[in-house]
Amino acid sequence: MEFPSQLHAAIEEQLSGLPVKKLAVLTEKISGRYRSGEPSREKVCMDSYQDALAYAVFRMPATYAAIYFSIEQAMERLPDLEIKTLLDAGAGPGTAMWAASPLWPALDHITLIERDQNMIELGRKLCARSGMFSKEQVNWIKADIRDGWEIKPYDAVIAAYVLNELPQESRAAFVERLWESTAQLLIIIEPGTPAGFLNIKQVREQLLDQGASIVAPCPHEKPCPIQDNDWCHFSRRVARSGLHRQVKGAELSYEDEKFSFLCLSRTKGMDVDGRVIRHPQIRKGHIYLNLCTPDGLVNTVVRRRDKEMFRKARELKWGSIINGNFVRNK
Numbered sequence: 476m477e478f479p480s481q482l483h484a485a486i487e488e489q490l491s492g493l494p495v496k497k498l499a500v501l502t503e504k505i506s507g508r509y510r511s512g513e514p515s516r517e518k519v520c521m522d523s524y525q526d527a528l529a530y531a532v533f534r535m536p537a538t539y540a541a542i543y544f545s546i547e548q549a550m551e552r553l554p555d556l557e558i559k560t561l562l563d564a565g566a567g568p569g570t571a572m573w574a575a576s577p578l579w580p581a582l583d584h585i586t587l588i589e590r591d592q593n594m595i596e597l598g599r600k601l602c603a604r605s606g607m608f609s610k611e612q613v614n615w616i617k618a619d620i621r622d623g624w625e626i627k628p629y630d631a632v633i634a635a636y637v638l639n640e641l642p643q644e645s646r647a648a649f650v651e652r653l654w655e656s657t658a659q660l661l662i663i664i665e666p667g668t669p670a671g672f673l674n675i676k677q678v679r680e681q682l683l684d685q686g687a688s689i690v691a692p693c694p695h696e697k698p699c700p701i702q703d704n705d706w707c708h709f710s711r712r713v714a715r716s717g718l719h720r721q722v723k724g725a726e727l728s729y730e731d732e733k734f735s736f737l738c739l740s741r742t743k744g745m746d747v748d749g750r751v752i753r754h755p756q757i758r759k760g761h762i763y764l765n766l767c768t769p770d771g772l773v774n775t776v777v778r779r780r781d782k783e784m785f786r787k788a789r790e791l792k793w794g795s796i797i798n799g800n801f802v803r804n805k
């Protein structure tokens with residue numbers, strides 16, 4: 476997954492003059508806050524514009540990849556969806572706007588709610604530098620999402636990596652408001668941890684009760700079959716820039732971002748037979764697949780002798796939807 480070069484250039488421009496060592500210290504401070512478990516309001520507020528920049532260097536490529544993937548999954552089941560307006564709640568530096576722009580070409584108005592002034596300032600500068608949207612098309616609102624916002628219908632609503640930053644007691648009302656603001660599609664993304672998945676599972680139950688349709692990742696609307704000792708999550712490989720590697724003191728040229736997500740819509744998506752929920756294990760003569768299907772979780776083996784099925788299975792990736800009865804080959 477490549478981070479847009481334009482965005483990368485805009486971030487580097489903002490960094491001018493900031494020594495890599497200083498950025499590394501800031502990055503370590505912020506990642507320490509995230510590593511320390513459920514981040515509280517105080518823990519994750521950016522203390523300075525430079526903190527927001529450190530977030531853009533060390534987290535934004537990964538959250539961008541997760542948002543991009545989630546939108547793609549929703550579009551696979553709702554190919555005719557046309558998104559013109561977007562609400563991003565807990566927007567940070569506007570990551571969702573960047574991911575949405577190439578996937579939703581009709582997008583012409585974005586509202587971003589964020590409480591942190593440094594994030595807003597950075598988001599504004601990155602957007603202005605890109606010329607992606609005009610000032611009139613982008614409306615930043617500095618506010619606490621727990622206090623609510625004016626309910627208007629937006630074609631799409633995104634809340635990425637923010638639910639876990641709210642106190643438990645505020646989450647249901649926040650989700651309720653997100654859904655009330657959704658004309659077509661709501662996307663919620665959380666870290667790919669047991670706690671992140673639990674948040675997603677709770678949203679799933681809450682909004683199914685309100686008549687929402689699930690378009691991704693679940694291929695059905697029955698109770699989630701994932702057991703309590705497991706969690707449903709997905710992964711995107713994100714290329715690290717030279718700066719990213721320097722800042723993180725990392726050797727690898729990539730990192731794997733793990734996340735859990737849910738896409739809910741006002742209309743039903745195209746039917747699918749299942750989704751691949753782990754990396755397919757490709758062996759010499761067979762491929763192991765872990766699937767979530769409308770009939771529950773299925774572990775299946777596709778053998779080389781089933782030529783057509785084997786060819787199709789080789790193309791599947793963690794997160795792919797499946798059409799066709801792979802389960803028959805058990």
Ligand SMILES: C[S@@+](CC[C@H](N)C(=O)[O-])C[C@H]1O[C@@H](n2cnc3c(N)ncnc32)[C@H](O)[C@@H]1O
Pocket residue numbers: 519520534535538539564565566567568569570571588589590591594618619620621634635636637640641
């Ligand atoms: C982990 S960042 C995610 C940013 C962005 N959505 C992304 O995916 O890159 C969480 C953002 O939510 C914001 N946030 C957390 N609690 C908030 C609240 N109560 N009201 C408004 N914004 C909040 C934080 O300031 C931060 O910018």
